[in-house]
Amino acid sequence: KGDTANSETPDLKGWVRRTDPAMEKWRDNRFGCFIHFGTYSILGGQWNGKEVPGAAEWIKVGGRIPSAEYDKLVKQFTLENFDAKKWAADIRRMGAKYVIITTKHHDGFCLWDSKLTDYDIGSSPTKHAVLKELADAVRAEGMDMYFYYSIIDWHHPDYRAADPKTPEDQAAYARYLEFMKGQLKELLTDFGDIKGLWFDGRWDASYKNHPDIGKGLEAWLRELKPGIVLGDRVRAYDSFADYNSGYERKLPKTQPLLDWEACMTIPENSWGYHKTWSGVGRKTPKTLLEMLVRSAAMSGNFVLNIGPKGDGSFNEKDVERMEPIGVWMKSNGASIYGTEGLALTLPAGTYATRKDDKVFIHAFQWPETDKLPVKGLPGKIKSCTLMTKDGAKSIRFEGETLLDLPLTAPDVLDSVFTLEIEK
Numbered sequence: 001k002g003d004t005a006n007s008e009t010p011d012l013k014g015w016v017r018r019t020d021p022a023m024e025k026w027r028d029n030r031f032g033c034f035i036h037f038g039t040y041s042i043l044g045g046q047w048n049g050k051e052v053p054g055a056a057e058w059i060k061v062g063g064r065i066p067s068a069e070y071d072k073l074v075k076q077f078t079l080e081n082f083d084a085k086k087w088a089a090d091i092r093r094m095g096a097k098y099v100i101i102t103t104k105h106h107d108g109f110c111l112w113d114s115k116l117t118d119y120d121i122g123s124s125p126t127k128h129a130v131l132k133e134l135a136d137a138v139r140a141e142g143m144d145m146y147f148y149y150s151i152i153d154w155h156h157p158d159y160r161a162a163d164p165k166t167p168e169d170q171a172a173y174a175r176y177l178e179f180m181k182g183q184l185k186e187l188l189t190d191f192g193d194i195k196g197l198w199f200d201g202r203w204d205a206s207y208k209n210h211p212d213i214g215k216g217l218e219a220w221l222r223e224l225k226p227g228i229v230l231g232d233r234v235r236a237y238d239s240f241a242d243y244n245s246g247y248e249r250k251l252p253k254t255q256p257l258l259d260w261e262a263c264m265t266i267p268e269n270s271w272g273y274h275k276t277w278s279g280v281g282r283k284t285p286k287t288l289l290e291m292l293v294r295s296a297a298m299s300g301n302f303v304l305n306i307g308p309k310g311d312g313s314f315n316e317k318d319v320e321r322m323e324p325i326g327v328w329m330k331s332n333g334a335s336i337y338g339t340e341g342l343a344l345t346l347p348a349g350t351y352a353t354r355k356d357d358k359v360f361i362h363a364f365q366w367p368e369t370d371k372l373p374v375k376g377l378p379g380k381i382k383s384c385t386l387m388t389k390d391g392a393k394s395i396r397f398e399g400e401t402l403l404d405l406p407l408t409a410p411d412v413l414d415s416v417f418t419l420e421i422e423k
């Protein structure tokens with residue numbers, strides 16, 4: 001199951017590149033943090049003492065857990081270790097500029113006290129107003145808040161996955177769409193400035209077969225919140241909204257023609273908290289950072305997912321990755337934020353980003369000689385520095401080749417050269 005994405009579709013179908021301040025800000029952010037959090041986080045991928053294969057946030061389906069059992073988790077949602085300010089501070093220290101949280105995932109549980117359902121945090125023992133506290137804390141840390149919302153809803157009695165054919169099913173699904181709009185209105189009015197919505201679960205026939213539903217919803221949202229940033233998952237695969245959000249757990253091979261964002265898990269395929277991460281493909285800080293840099297080098301955004309535990313604390317395995325990325329971002333953020341990609345001829349494992357008259361060369365693989373040849377710069381090099389532990393050090397160059405490089409990489413993750421280019 002999952003989004004099959006518009007990703008490599010070459011036909012842009014009248015897609016217009018937005019250049020308003022809200023969209024420019026989205027672009028400049030470049031690095032976001034996704035949070036999958038809900039009552040499934042309590043289970044951490046295990047049911048009745050056994051590991052359930054598949055993504056931890058899908059455990060209700062993967063573990064064939066009866067609703068009556070699954071719904072009891074709400075009463076265990078105590079969040080004794082939840083601290084929104086700490087979440088926001090840790091995420092900001094990682095270097096993210098925006099946060100996307102699952103306000104409601106496919107299981108239908110709402111992380112805010114919605115007036116339209118009782119299947120929400122308001123029915124749990126916690127005193128924390130998670131969304132409100134988080135949205136405020138995220139903004140206080142200078143980041144942008146985005147809300148994820150699942151179109152699919154395994155809990156709502158009126159939700160229909162199949163294309164509704166009978167008058168009864170059609171009426172039910174129409175009621176569900178109204179419920180969804182009502183919830184979206186709550187999300188856009190009760191939590192301060194929410195920069196955008198991140199829809200998910202457009203693949204059921206009820207939504208996919210009727211592109212007008214998504215288009216109508218999109219128009220309604222744009223009226224409700226002018227400037228809102230919407231990824232293309234609000235639409236039914238037929239065209240793009242503000243950007244292509246279909247790069248899930250993968251990056252494009254070459255730079256796409258339109259704005260895009262990739263979202264990435266740390267384990268192979270689990271977004272919610274998983275106790276063991278038994279699947280293959282746990283990514284290292286270096287692998288994740290290289291994905292972020294490759295994204296910026298293809299003019300796209302990168303969103304790293306974390307899955308906090310059911311008690312509200314962060315998973316140590318997530319933190320082990322967030323911290324080194326944050327240390328790197330603190331010294332090298334200028335080579336990511338507000339940059340765009342630049343197609344240069346470079347050695348393997350080396351990428352380029354650009355901002356104004358600066359070109360940043362990212363060396364994940366350190367050259368085996370003392371030279372780094374660059375080809376295709378937009379002008380002559382005026383100066384070149386290399387970021388080291390002791391600050392930026394001047395580097396000699398001849399034409400487009402960087403010379404006399406140190407024997408080993410100054411940064412174990414990614415060593416960055418800053419080239420000032422003559423205008």
Ligand code: FHN
Pocket residue numbers: 001002003055057058200201248263271
């Ligand atoms: O099924 C979900 C999955 O659990 C997760 O939320 C991801 C995030 O992009 N989206 C869906 C699969 O496309």
